[in-house]
Amino acid sequence: MFRLDSKKVIVAVVPFFILLIAWMLAMGTFVSKNELNAIFITIPYIFAFFAMVLSVWFQHSRVFYSVCVILFSVAVLSNPGRLNHKAFRNGISIILPIVFIILAIVEERGVISKHGLFKGLVVTALVLVVVLDSGNVNQMFGKLKPMEFMLRDVENVQGIPVLSVLLFFACLCVLLARFLLRSSNMDMAFTGATLGCFIILHFTGFPDVLALFSSAVFLIFVIALFEASYSLAFNDALTGLLSRRAMEQEFLRIGSRYTLAMVDIDFFKQVNDRFGHQVGDEVLRMVASCLKKYVRGGKVFRYGGEEFVIIFPRKTIKETLQILERARRGIQGRPFVIRGPNRPKRKPKNGKLPPGSNEKIRITVSIGVAEKTEKMRNRTDAEIIEMADKAVYQAKANGRNCIVY
Numbered sequence: 001m002f003r004l005d006s007k008k009v010i011v012a013v014v015p016f017f018i019l020l021i022a023w024m025l026a027m028g029t030f031v032s033k034n035e036l037n038a039i040f041i042t043i044p045y046i047f048a049f050f051a052m053v054l055s056v057w058f059q060h061s062r063v064f065y066s067v068c069v070i071l072f073s074v075a076v077l078s079n080p081g082r083l084n085h086k087a088f089r090n091g092i093s094i095i096l097p098i099v100f101i102i103l104a105i106v107e108e109r110g111v112i113s114k115h116g117l118f119k120g121l122v123v124t125a126l127v128l129v130v131v132l133d134s135g136n137v138n139q140m141f142g143k144l145k146p147m148e149f150m151l152r153d154v155e156n157v158q159g160i161p162v163l164s165v166l167l168f169f170a171c172l173c174v175l176l177a178r179f180l181l182r183s184s185n186m187d188m189a190f191t192g193a194t195l196g197c198f199i200i201l202h203f204t205g206f207p208d209v210l211a212l213f214s215s216a217v218f219l220i221f222v223i224a225l226f227e228a229s230y231s232l233a234f235n236d237a238l239t240g241l242l243s244r245r246a247m248e249q250e251f252l253r254i255g256s257r258y259t260l261a262m263v264d265i266d267f268f269k270q271v272n273d274r275f276g277h278q279v280g281d282e283v284l285r286m287v288a289s290c291l292k293k294y295v296r297g298g299k300v301f302r303y304g305g306e307e308f309v310i311i312f313p314r315k316t317i318k319e320t321l322q323i324l325e326r327a328r329r330g331i332q333g334r335p336f337v338i339r340g341p342n343r344p345k346r347k348p349k350n351g352k353l354p355p356g357s358n359e360k361i362r363i364t365v366s367i368g369v370a371e372k373t374e375k376m377r378n379r380t381d382a383e384i385i386e387m388a389d390k391a392v393y394q395a396k397a398n399g400r401n402c403i404v405y
Helices: 006-026 033-040 043-057 061-078 085-105 114-132 134-141 162-182 185-200 207-234 244-254 268-275 277-294 317-333 381-397
Strands: 258-265 299-304 307-313 336-339 358-361 365-372
Touching: 006 185, 006 207, 043 061, 043 207, 061 085, 061 114, 061 185, 061 207, 085 114, 085 162, 085 185, 162 185, 185 207, 207 244, 244 299, 244 307, 258 277, 258 317, 258 381, 268 277, 277 299, 277 307, 277 317, 277 336, 307 317, 317 365, 365 381
Parallel strands: none
Antiparallel strands: 258 307, 258 365, 299 307, 336 358
């Protein structure tokens, strides 16, 4: 069953909320245009500076080069006398979505690396095409402007080439598809930034609107970088579960009444020794996905190695046993298939695989449970973990694949 993650929903909505606020400000909903000109004219550069510093610090080359291109574009569009304004706007409207698509599909390997520098060279080359040959770009693609008929009553609003609109639409589709497939909040930030740039290109005749929406785009990146750093600190990269540090933070919030379950994968060392660490990692991911699927009313954490911790706030052991038993049976009943070395890359036409193509193993877990009550207020959280750990050892002694409390 699909489970709605409220945190991911909030993070996904934030970019569009920021753009909405920028739109309301630009339309003069909150303050006058004179105030906007005075307040927001330098803010884009401040946000861009923070976004660039954070992207270098956290090694996000996609954000770094996107911010550089957008900042350069905004600087040129804000000073129309320096270049052929119309030609540059039409050219950059084609280049921006191409840059976003390229940065979306390439692997993130940091800013200060040969891969990061190569991305920078590609992006720089695309921008230089517009700067050095903007006249030809404008002549090729600058004739059709489909947005003008929608905004023709607004003075100074200009359309962009049809090709640009199609590229922006394709870019949004790619980014949304990546977000749905990977649940990456950075992809959603790029989606919001792409939409913001699309709006900017239609309002280059309004300096205050240009400043507002460019500020919104850079702010989206700043928030996304902070969220990514938080996720790096509090989420386990291998399993996607909350990390041990997040568990320590949880103990500070839940009070003195909870039940804690320690989950240990049976014979995990033998799986690693026999099939290798790559298969071991797949086993960890499988168990993690089962725990996320079956556990209700509790938070699942990667404790370390093959161990997981589940914390049930304000629940007794009796209230959690049915949930834990369902999780134990779900893991036991889920077949784990190991691809053999002679398995063909494509399924044969007759549907039959050669002998030894696959090997199925059964994965089970032993679970130890401990409860902290009001009477145990003086017991530390570490002592409760130790109690659950001892229960796990007892479950192992009882034959494994069981729950002890």
